[in-house]
Amino acid sequence: MQPFQRLTAIACPLPFANIDTDQLIPARFMKRSRAEGYGGYLLHDMRFADDGAERVDFPLNRPEFKNAQIVVARRNFGAGSSREAAVYALVDYGIRCVVAPSFGDIFASNAVNNGLLPARVDESQAEVLIRMLENGVAKLSVDLDAQTITASEMSIPFHVDPVWRMKLLNGWDDIDLTLSQTDAIARFAAADAGRRPWAVPQSPSR
Amino acid sequence: MVQKPAGPRALFDKLWDSHAIVTREDGQTLLWVDRHFVHEGSFHAFNKLKERDSRVARPDLTFGIADHYVPTRRSGRAIDPTIRSMLEQLERNTSENDVMLFGLNDPRQGIVHVVGPEQGLTLPGLLIVCGDSHTSTHGAFGAWGFGIGASEVAHVLMTQTLWQRKPKRMRIAVDGALAPGIGAKDIALSVIARIGADGAQGHAVEYAGSAIRGLTIEGRLTLCNLSIEVGARCGMVAPDETTIRYLRDRPFAPKGEDFERAAEDWMRLPTDEDAAFDREVALNASEIAPIVTWGVSPEDALPITMAVPNPETIEDAGKAAQVRDAIAYMDLKPGQKLTDIRIDRVFIGSCTNSRIEDLRAAAKVIAGRKAKVPGLVSPGSSLVKQQAEAEGLDRIFQEAGLEWVESGCSMCVGMNGDIVQPGERCASTTNRNFKGRQGPGARTHLMSPAMVAAAAVTGHLADVRPLIEERS
Numbered sequence: 001m002q003p004f005q006r007l008t009a010i011a012c013p014l015p016f017a018n019i020d021t022d023q024l025i026p027a028r029f030m031k032r033s034r035a036e037g038y039g040g041y042l043l044h045d046m047r048f049a050d051d052g053a054e055r056v057d058f059p060l061n062r063p064e065f066k067n068a069q070i071v072v073a074r075r076n077f078g079a080g081s082s083r084e085a086a087v088y089a090l091v092d093y094g095i096r097c098v099v100a101p102s103f104g105d106i107f108a109s110n111a112v113n114n115g116l117l118p119a120r121v122d123e124s125q126a127e128v129l130i131r132m133l134e135n136g137v138a139k140l141s142v143d144l145d146a147q148t149i150t151a152s153e154m155s156i157p158f159h160v161d162p163v164w165r166m167k168l169l170n171g172w173d174d175i176d177l178t179l180s181q182t183d184a185i186a187r188f189a190a191a192d193a194g195r196r197p198w199a200v201p202q203s204p205s206r
Numbered sequence: 207m208v209q210k211p212a213g214p215r216a217l218f219d220k221l222w223d224s225h226a227i228v229t230r231e232d233g234q235t236l237l238w239v240d241r242h243f244v245h246e247g248s249f250h251a252f253n254k255l256k257e258r259d260s261r262v263a264r265p266d267l268t269f270g271i272a273d274h275y276v277p278t279r280r281s282g283r284a285i286d287p288t289i290r291s292m293l294e295q296l297e298r299n300t301s302e303n304d305v306m307l308f309g310l311n312d313p314r315q316g317i318v319h320v321v322g323p324e325q326g327l328t329l330p331g332l333l334i335v336c337g338d339s340h341t342s343t344h345g346a347f348g349a350w351g352f353g354i355g356a357s358e359v360a361h362v363l364m365t366q367t368l369w370q371r372k373p374k375r376m377r378i379a380v381d382g383a384l385a386p387g388i389g390a391k392d393i394a395l396s397v398i399a400r401i402g403a404d405g406a407q408g409h410a411v412e413y414a415g416s417a418i419r420g421l422t423i424e425g426r427l428t429l430c431n432l433s434i435e436v437g438a439r440c441g442m443v444a445p446d447e448t449t450i451r452y453l454r455d456r457p458f459a460p461k462g463e464d465f466e467r468a469a470e471d472w473m474r475l476p477t478d479e480d481a482a483f484d485r486e487v488a489l490n491a492s493e494i495a496p497i498v499t500w501g502v503s504p505e506d507a508l509p510i511t512m513a514v515p516n517p518e519t520i521e522d523a524g525k526a527a528q529v530r531d532a533i534a535y536m537d538l539k540p541g542q543k544l545t546d547i548r549i550d551r552v553f554i555g556s557c558t559n560s561r562i563e564d565l566r567a568a569a570k571v572i573a574g575r576k577a578k579v580p581g582l583v584s585p586g587s588s589l590v591k592q593q594a595e596a597e598g599l600d601r602i603f604q605e606a607g608l609e610w611v612e613s614g615c616s617m618c619v620g621m622n623g624d625i626v627q628p629g630e631r632c633a634s635t636t637n638r639n640f641k642g643r644q645g646p647g648a649r650t651h652l653m654s655p656a657m658v659a660a661a662a663v664t665g666h667l668a669d670v671r672p673l674i675e676e677r678s
């Protein structure tokens with residue numbers, strides 16, 4: 001996984017609350033293979049009109065926000081379905097950091113598993129950032145080590161779970177870590193079979 | 207195993223302690239997974255497995271279910287090729303890994319969160335995961351169920367474990383008596399309206415209180431199902447006699463002596479007196495009215511006797527913008543009475559409200575009346591369907607003019623092609639009224655099965671209570 005340390009990039013305001021994963025990627029696109037790339041489906045029904053034309057007023061479609069790698073949104077970003085495809089859509093589009101006052105829990109852990117930083121800021125500071133971006137400030141700098149977001153002269157702190165921070169900084173993958181625990185897992189499973197013999201499914205008598 | 211902390215423990219603490227394998231210095235804990243359900247959407251995870259040349263570590267604890275994409279009109283019809291390939295992909299991925307599959311033609315097929323409990327695969331004290339956010343449903347038995355993403359699904363497939371940090375604990379107590387016609391869906395929507403769609407983020411929720419104790423297993427499943435709509439990590443109800451009674455003789459549950467031993471263990475799971483919670487919320491059951499959603503988040507929920515909110519009177523600019531946007535999408539007017547909202551169709555189904563009790567509640571209102579709009583009734587599993595037909599419920603729905611179809615996720619998410627047309631308004635027993643959830647441009651109002659039935663027979667959102675009174 002690609003580590004995340006520092007990023008200075010174009011940031012796009014998405015001044016909406018509850019941008020759920022059904023909006024991040026509508027269900028009808030989820031049959032496709034990841035190899036095709038999911039970036040084209042990101043926020044599909046918000047970005048495109050029914051006839052497939054770009055909605056010119058949608059922030060991501062505005063010329064100044066093309067090539068954004070950061071988005072700033074309102075509360076409860078990524079609520080809803082556990083579809084990791086929502087994260088694939090963001091990542092494949094080129095987004096590496098989402099700034100918001102709160103995130104859906106499952107979305108946030110999916111994000112971290114794909115090197116996408118969910119940066120939590122105070123609600124008032126999200127509003128400040130959204131206003132700045134709407135008024136011509138184009139770029140933000142995100143420093144994960146220092147946990148700050150800087151824009152022109154201003155620097156605001158953000159929060160991210162310390163474990164996630166380490167994972168993102170180093171580009172770690174859980175599975176390697178877990179495989180180093182193979183013996184502990186086997187010991188647990190053996191002892192557990194004695195403690196909770198009912199925990200394994202019985203074969204139905206039919 | 208991790209040392210058991212002394213002192214009183216909550217149900218969730220007991221579940222956590224019994225599944226912790228190792229805890230790292232930074233607080234991350236490796237947890238043992240007892241059950242893992244996979245479905246058609248799990249193909250990303252199986253692909254990750256293949257990339258690593260790996261196989262499913264514990265096929266005996268892994269179960270496949272075809273639900274998200276299955277057609278609900280099956281007999282004699284050709285299946286759309288892209289949908290067929292999703293189903294075949296699941297068949298391949300499970301059979302190559304010796305994982306049992308409740309496939310399209312299995313008589314026990316149905317929605318994963320209906321089938322797991324029905325088959326006794328869901329038991330108290332288990333940790334259950336699935337690549338589906340409504341896995342919280344299984345908490346109805348005092349199990350710990352939660353949804354995970356594809357990377358985590360791959361991790362569980364390979365290791366039967368998962369890293370987690372302990373969430374905070376929240377208790378939602380509902381005491382008092384529910385009025386006639388009010389059910390678990392109304393409790394859940396009231397909770398969401400009260401604390402918000404992110405109100406329980408980072409928390410494990412336990413539902414307690416006399417009104418919860420009084421719920422059947424079906425009601426508890428509905429309630430726990432909607433825990434994710436307050437952003438909770440999971441939601442649960444402590445096991446009791448109701449739980450034990452439901453589980454006895456379920457196909458995959460322990461049998462005979464083993465069952466009695468298990469039941470003894472399960473009855474030790476409930477929260478100890480004096481156990482601490484990080485947050486407490488209390489609701490009075492007698493104040494809960496039939497609830498419907500008017501907007502595009504489950505938190506946009508109000509009693510049916512109220513009106514669409516007016517953004518001009520909301521001080522918070524962000525909140526006002528949210529309300530304005532929802533009203534525009536839903537094509538409503540500020541101040542419009544909820545009972546004046548006309549609908550185009552109804553849907554009764556989904557892992558939230560498609561169990562036998564839900565179908566009975568809807569049928570009771572519909573019986574002898576005609577639906578003013580078209581609609582679909584999709585039972586939660588093929589076994590629920592069978593039972594409903596044995597009780598004659600299928601005929602009640604059909605005589606009213608509704609379509610009685612096979613079981614699957616269907617119009618909850620529209621993946622199988624059962625969609626609400628653009629601009630159409632649907633009264634639905636499902637769990638998400640997100641924009642486009644039931645199809646591009648679809649407008650969804652969430653409510654209980656009885657309330658959907660009331661909407662069906664009146665053609666608009668309606669209070670079910672007078673319709674029930676007429677009957678008694």
Ligand code: SF4
Nearest residue numbers: 340556557615618619
């Ligand atoms: S019925 Fe709906 S919410 Fe439930 S598992 Fe299926 S798609 Fe998900």
